[in-house]
Amino acid sequence: MSIILDKVNYVYSTGTAYEIQALKDINLTIEDGQFIGIIGHTGSGKSTLIQHLNGLVKATSGAIYFNGQDIYDEDYNMKELRTKVGLVFQYPEHQLFETTIFDDVCFGPKNQGLNKNEAGLRAFEALKSVGLPEALYYQSPFDLSGGQKRRVAIAGVLAMKPEVLILDEPTAGLDPKGRDEILDLIAKMHKEKNMTIILVSHSMEDVAKYVDRIIVMNDGQVMYDGLPREVFRHYKELEAVGLAAPQVTYLMHELQEKGIPVDMDATTVEEAKNSILKVMQSNS
Amino acid sequence: MLRDITIGQYYPAKSVIHQLDPRVKLMATLIYIISLFSFQGIVGFLLVTAFLILIIRLSKVPFSYMVKGLRAIVILMLITALFNLFLTPGEDVLLQIWKLTITMEGVKNAVFMMVRLVYLIVGTSVMTLTTTPNQLTDGLEKSLMPLRKIHVPVHAIAMMMSIALRFIPILIEETDIIMKAQMARGADFENGNLIKRAKSMVPLLVPLFISAFRRADDLAMAMEARCYVGGEGRTRMKPLSYDKRDYTAYLVLVMFLVLVILARIIL
Amino acid sequence: MGIIKASKLVHEYIRRDEEGNVESIQTAIDHVDIDVKAGDFIAVLGHNGSGKSTLAKHINALLEPSEGTLWVDGKDTKDPKNTYEIRRAAGMVFQNPDNQIIATVVEEDVGFGPENMGVPCEEIWTRVEESLKSVGMLKYRSHSPNKLSGGQKQRVAIAGVMAMEPKCIVLDEPTAMLDPNGRKEVLRAVHELNRKKGVTVILITHYMEEVVDADYVYVMDKGQVVMQGTPRSIFSQVEKLKEHRLDVPQITLLAHELKKSGLAIADGILTREELLEALEKLYHRKG
Structure with a gap:
């Protein structure tokens, strides 16, 4: 069970002066149950990449296999792919449209062909899993706070019971508390339901804290792909392309340069703290 | 498309x-x-x-x-x-x-x-x-000036046109995104008979209208903040x-x- | 009195039903006192819904106080006769870059404010050039805003305000919708305006890193000013900030955690250099 991308290319506005190659020869394997962070600045191709994974955008060349099947086969069920690979867009609260929160979350399951009861059950479950108070279920989604709206929108995708959940900048525009709530929610999904999660972000610090694999996109290509600490070792190269490693990565390298033997692979506050304390204690 | x-x-x-x-x-x-x-x-x-x-x-x-x-x-x-x-x-x-x-x-x-x-x-x-839309509306405003005598709000019309033109590309892009987002939730905009297709537009049009209203509200405030009070006393x-x-x-x-x-x- | 002064400022959003009866009252600003010195760089921090954006709108006379008084450049915002003068004195930049650019060409948008103010044509051109230059966007003057990045659009919006030659500029979460590069660009531009042109800056944000270089910080929660002081004094109260749904920069947090674990580090570390220096001293003293 996996998603495999084989030499995927995507070209915009072919044949005009504005032709842009958004993706260049992407080869990736996304295994079941992984928690992946995709990082890249605006225009690096990361949003285009994820829209390929559920077939919303069709590659100009190359192949994509979902669970061993070529999704570009003529008789491939694209609609089913979209329910198996759930995609939460940036600012997903902007697509809410129903009169009640509950009805809005039912939209996905109903499109899957489920009847009213089944869809309702799915919606109920999804809303519960995003932690929205039950008293709000039958209110208008437009009366909620920004963070709550976003959780409803995520529930709208979860209700389709996807195997893979992709989120494009799920924390954009939220305040620190709202951001933590959403990220913790996603981490919980991953842990409890063993869902494959792909988190698109430009915050290195968020990503370092949660994911177990980072894919760095730059100029339509995969620049790095590996464990967070492996990727952040290239902090100088990352900076050169307009991305920054977490602040602690810099600090740890600078400490090392000054002759203090801390662990340069630390990427979170927790890891950095432990490493610094260890060094300080062994020194005294 | x-x-x-x-x-x-x-x-x-x-x-x-x-x-x-x-x-x-x-x-x-x-x-x-x-x-x-x-x-x-x-x-x-x-x-x-x-x-x-x-x-x-x-x-x-x-x-x-x-x-x-x-x-x-x-x-x-x-x-x-x-x-x-x-x-x-x-x-x-x-x-x-x-x-x-x-x-x-x-x-x-x-x-x-x-x-x-x-x-x-x-x-x-x-x-x-x-x-540029601004030139166009300027041109229109000036050409239609005589109509002000019969109380046609020429400046307001011209301003409305120019704003509409500015937001057309933005709303087109937004339509594209909302459409994709609803398709990711299994929406189908292409198949079915006429009634079904008309119905399938609701999840696209409601968010689009809401967004357009929000933008209009923001824009009105931004214009006010930049001392816009209509055509009177404006220079070019x-x-x-x-x-x-x-x-x-x-x-x-x-x-x-x-x-x-x-x-x-x-x- | 400073360039902006609020005295017991209150703002209530009143929701009415169809008959006009009051349905609910929400106090967005609750007896706020602030005093901003001309030329300062002020940051207002708070989570979403803390009342900070409402405060921003008051400074531009886009809202009228329910109670209390707000003076901008010595003028009471409650008096409608002052509205125009206040908007000239205090320019405003909003969160969404797309929803505040009016024209389809960069330079025409920057000229919009001066046009409204009745500035003579030739002077508009010099102002437009000058302000585009001050945010580093002069070479994009004949571009369409739609083709610019978020950070560039926001810099155009800032130029549009600068062309009105305000004494003070209020930025309402100008970086919330931008990527890290865009955020850096915008902040650099704002700091430069403050330093070189002496414009008073009021930056409203929830990104703590953006506050580090401010002269003075107000923290808002539930419509009230709950903390105020220099960035260092604010950031030395990590636990209190967390109570107000805010967090601190990674480096400040790390310093705080290390201190809690018994290392002798000062409170309110703001930059990597400071922490590096403190740890180095500590290491070599022990060793």
């Missing part, structure tokens, strides 16, 4: 057409449209074609860029052509199937109608591609004033109009 709409998009370049006063271009468009629907026969057709080609060449906008705008109206063009083809009465019957007859006049009308529509879209898009960064080339352009226009009229009367 939605990106193909070129009306209302400005193509930056330095050409004579770009530099013309917007009032000249508005007048030219008016004269062009009149001549487009009044010419008859091959000479008139050649005249209008020559005029259009001349303008396009002078504008330095790539031809492919203008043709793109046509895709949006293909269906309209086909319907018009079909109506003309079948519903024009005439003596020279070419083909008769059941109650439908195709006459020589019908073919001629259909062809001319198609040409007119294509020329209309291409010609007017030359104006929008070479004139780029005030309109006629140049030598504008008078030349008016002269060319008059000549073109005279030729088209002559072609119609004499031939």
Whole structure:
């Protein structure tokens, strides 16, 4: 069970002066149950990449296999792919449209062909899993706070019971508390339901804290792909392309340069703290 | 698909057409449209074609860029052509199937109608591609100034137009995103009968309207914050004033109009 | 009195039903006192819904106080006669870059404010040039805003305000919708305006890193000012900030955690350099 991308290319506005190659020869394997962070600045191709994974955008060349099947086969069920690979867009609260929160979350399951009861059950479950108070279920989604709206929108995708959940900048525009709530929610999904999660972000610090694999996109290509600490070792190269490693990565390298033997692979506050304390204690 | 709409998009370049006063271009468009629907026969057709080609060449906008705008109206063009083809009465019957007859006049009308529509879209898009919406509305506002005497809110209309033009590309992009987002939730915008398809537009239109209203609200506040209180007491960064080339352009226009009229009367 | 002064400022959003009866009252600003010195760089921090954006709108006379008084450049915002003067004195930049750019060409948008103010044509051109230059966007003057990045659009919006030659500029979460590069660009531009042109800046944000270089910080929660002081004094109260739904920059947090674990590090570390220096000293003293 996996998603495999084989030499995927995507070209915009072919044949005009504005032709842009958004993706260049992407080869990736996304295994079941992984928690992946995709990082890249605006225009690096990361949003285009994820829209390929559920077939919303069709590659100009190359192949994509979902669970061993070529999704570009003529008789491939694209609609089913979209329910198996759930995609939460940036600012997903902007697509809410129903009169009640509950009805809005039912939209996905109903499109899957489920009847009213089944869809309702799915919606109920999804809303519960995003932690929205039950008293709000039958209110208008437009009366909620920004963070709550976003959780409803995520529930709208979860209700389709996807195997893979992709989120494009799920924390954009939220305040620190709202951001933590959403990220913790996603981490919980991953842990409890063993869902494959792909988190698109430009915050290195968020990503370092949660994911177990980072894919760095730059100029339509995969620049790095590996464990967070492996990727952040290239902090100088990352900076050169307009991305920054977490602040602690810099600090740890600078400490090392000054002759203090801390662990340069630390990427979170927790890891950095432990490493610094260890060094300080062994020194005294 | 939605990106193909070129009306209302400005193509930056330095050409004579770009530099013309917007009032000249508005007048030219008016004269062009009149001549487009009044010419008859091959000479008139050649005249209008020559005029259009001349303008396009002078504008330095790539031809492919203008043709793109046509895709949006293909269906309209086909319907018009079909109506003309079948519903024009005439003596020279070419083909008769059941109650439908195709006459020589019908073919001629259909062809001319198609040409007119294509020329209309291409010609007017030359104006929008070479004139910034601000210039366009400035031109319109100034040309329509006399109407203020009969209490037409000329400035407000012009401002509304210019804002609409600014937000068209933004809303088109937004439509694209919402559509994709709903498709990711299993929505289907392409299949089903007419009623089903109309119903499937709800998840697209509601968010789009909400977003448009939110933007309008934000924009109104931003304009107010920048001391906007309507047209009174405003100065212009780029005030309109006629140049030598504008008078030349008016002269060319008059000549073109005279030729088209002559072609119609004499031939 | 400073350039902006609020005294017991209150703002209530009143929701009415169809008959006009009051349905609910929400107090967005609750007896706020602030005093901003001309030329300062002020930051207002708070989570979403803390009342900070409402405060921003008051400074531009886009809202009227329910109670209390707000003076901008010595003028009471309650008096409608002052509205125009206040908006000239205090320019405003909003969160969404797309929803505040009016024109389809960069320079025409920057000229919009001066046009409204009735500035003579020639002066508009010099102002537009000057302000585009001050945010580093002069070479994009004839571009369409749609083709610019978020950070560039926001800098155009700032130029549009600068062209009105305000004494003070209020930025309401100008970086919330931008990527890290865009955020850096915008902040650099704002700091430069403050330093070189002496414009008073009021930056409203929830990104803590953006506050580090401010002269003075107000923290808002539930419509009230709950903390105020220099960035260092604010950031030395990590636990209190967390109570107000805010967090601190990674480096400040790390320093705080290390201190809690018994290392002798000062409170309110703001930059990497400071922490590096402190740890170095500690290491070599022990070693």
